[in-house]
Amino acid sequence: MIDLGPHATYIIAAYSFVFIVTVGLIAVTVSNVTRQARRLERLEAERKSGA
Amino acid sequence: MTDQGETISTNWFSQLAHPGFFMRWSAYLIWPLALISAVLFAVGLWFALFHSPADYQMGETVRIMYVHVPNAWLSQFCYGIMAVSAVGTLVWRHPMADVSMKAAAPLGAAFTAMALVSGALWGRPTWGTFWEWDGRMTSTLILFLIYLGLIALWRTFEDQLRAAKVVAVLTLVGAVNIPIIKFSVDWWNTLHQPSTFFRADGPKAPASIITPLLTMTLAFTVLFLLLHVLRMRTEVTKRKADRLEHLKIARQQKAS
Amino acid sequence: MVPQLPFPKIDISVKGLRCKRGERTVLDGVDLQAPSGTFVAVRGPNGAGKSTFLMCVAGLLPFSGTVSIGSQGWDEDEHPINEQMIFITHLNAIKPELTVYENLSFWADLGGGARDRIRPALEAAGVSRLRDVPAGAMSKGQQRRCSLARLLLADKPIWLLDEPTSALDKSGDIWIAGLISAQVRRGGVVIAATHRPIEPEADIAMVTLDLEAR
Amino acid sequence: MQALWALLIRDLKSASRAGGSLTTLIAFYLSLGVILPIAIGPDKPLLASLGPALIWTGVLLSSLLGLDRIFVADHDDGSLTAFRHTRLGLSAISFVKLIVHWLTTALPLIVLTPVMGVLFSIDLDTLFAVMLTLLLGTPAITALSLVAAALSVSLKRGAVIAPILVMPLAIPAVIFGVGAAKPVLGAGQAETALLFLSAMSLVFVAFAPFAAALALRVSQE
Structure with missing residues (x-):
């Protein structure tokens, strides 16, 4: 790891915050994709079996 | 009963004709975008953290800029996308425009929040304070409030298509206002303190700063596009599923 | 008439x-x-x-x-x-704080000035006695009559x-x-x-x- | 024209008889005039220097109070639908609503401002300056309120959401309004601010009725 100088805390804090939010965004987005896709699949299957 | 089924299916085909097309072509975008974004992030972070010198003025804190500036740019880029989508909703009545607008708003708020927090963390070592009422940070904060307002307005509506049109009107009103806000805040800023701050994207920035900055900006932008497409696809899927659920409830009511 | x-x-x-x-x-x-x-x-x-x-x-x-x-x-x-056309919805479009006459003359003015029709319209609706009563003080049925009296003002x-x-x-x-x-x-x-x-x-x-x- | 006049008179009559709203407005504004000095402390020079800013904030917050009333009554009793078959367009109606809202909300606040001036112990010149900037700047705030009210007209929680929409957009009005009234400024800057303030009010008042009409139309669909 390189030496980040006297303000290392701020640099690390900034990168961590951006990292957490970005990863969080990706995680939420991907989980929504799969959740809605599953929901649609389930409903479509129900519709087919019902009809 | 079969008759009923027929009318229902024709309905939804005509309704989803456009979204169906979108779902087909956008499927080819996801992995390339993800790959490009990942590579850009890898290269950008390597430059930003290891392969760029400390600035002679700001020292190591210049590295915060590499995450701050891309987010600040995206906070505005996202509003641009929303404004175009708003015109699409109201004028061209394109069926994907409101999906795009709905998908963009929370992303815009998130990127604006990242710009604000990284800006504050950059400001503390550079200016000696977390929050400086300088023109740019103030405008960004106001933009954040506007994003919150848009999201709040959207969430109070139950009917998504009606919400889209109303939110589109507000988005455009905001788009007209943002330059006025920017201008007024800059004027207010010069009034209260002479502007002597370091300008991050000034023309004198050396190449050692430009390379990581550009790479990171591209990386974040591609990531934004990827997330936007994914969220749009989710919304289309969700609406299809909602519709099936309504039909199911209607069937059950009929049966009982 | x-x-x-x-x-x-x-x-x-x-x-x-x-x-x-x-x-x-x-x-x-x-x-x-x-x-x-x-x-x-x-x-x-x-x-x-x-x-x-x-x-x-x-x-x-x-x-x-x-x-x-x-x-x-x-x-x-x-x-x-x-x-x-004139469209009377299920809502009355009557302001409770204004009198019956004020309400109707407002709609008459919006329709292009037919104030002389107000009196016969109120008579036909059977609410002419309530002319100067605030519309909010009337019963629901009377308010509905008052609203429907707009049909006679407009002549569409x-x-x-x-x-x-x-x-x-x-x-x-x-x-x-x-x-x-x-x-x-x-x-x-x-x-x-x-x-x-x-x-x-x-x-x-x-x-x-x-x-x-x- | 006659129809516009009829609408203006009807709304003013309605507002004056419905009662309560004006009292609420006055009470809210004056309460701010008491709470702010109490929170800041009875430091007269400090209060006087903060005066214009506090008054502008007070006017902005107070004017948001009755914001949802602009269209809600006409929406709920069906008048808004009935308007659609008259000669008035929705934009003309919105314009009249803008005037009515300004007359029933902004104007009473401006008239009450001398009382606030006394509470904040600001001098006469500053008071006049503040009242002038309020006179020139409140139309912009009213215009924004009009659009926000139209956007939220069909919502049950419209009264909560509309102020949130107005506040960020009203910031330029506050900046130029307070900027023009601040006694520390050079004469040139105050004039610039006044000019921008008036220009903003004019532009907003000109465009708001159309934006509001659009919002009303789509929220009826």
């Missing part, structure tokens, strides 16, 4: 009307032929789209299909407001009525039936959405439009 001259011929025809309200398709392929001098009773259970149908004909909602009024026809998104050939008889008593029903009959006899077109059947006079041409719940 105001002289009752016949209206110029004005026919309404609706073909394949489809209307979505937000995400919900409310009407899907509704047809109607209502030539001059017809009373149309729109019937159907709650949620069948009676009000939506009226709003489409009134030009307040985007629709697909065709709606033509007189010589003009529209389809798809075009929905101009037609000055030849086309009437769109959404539940005109709601809150009205037996004598109110008879009054409305009489109004509609007179309007139809003059060559006007009345389209009314109702739960309770309205019984116009025997010689009136009447069309029934039944909407199904979706």
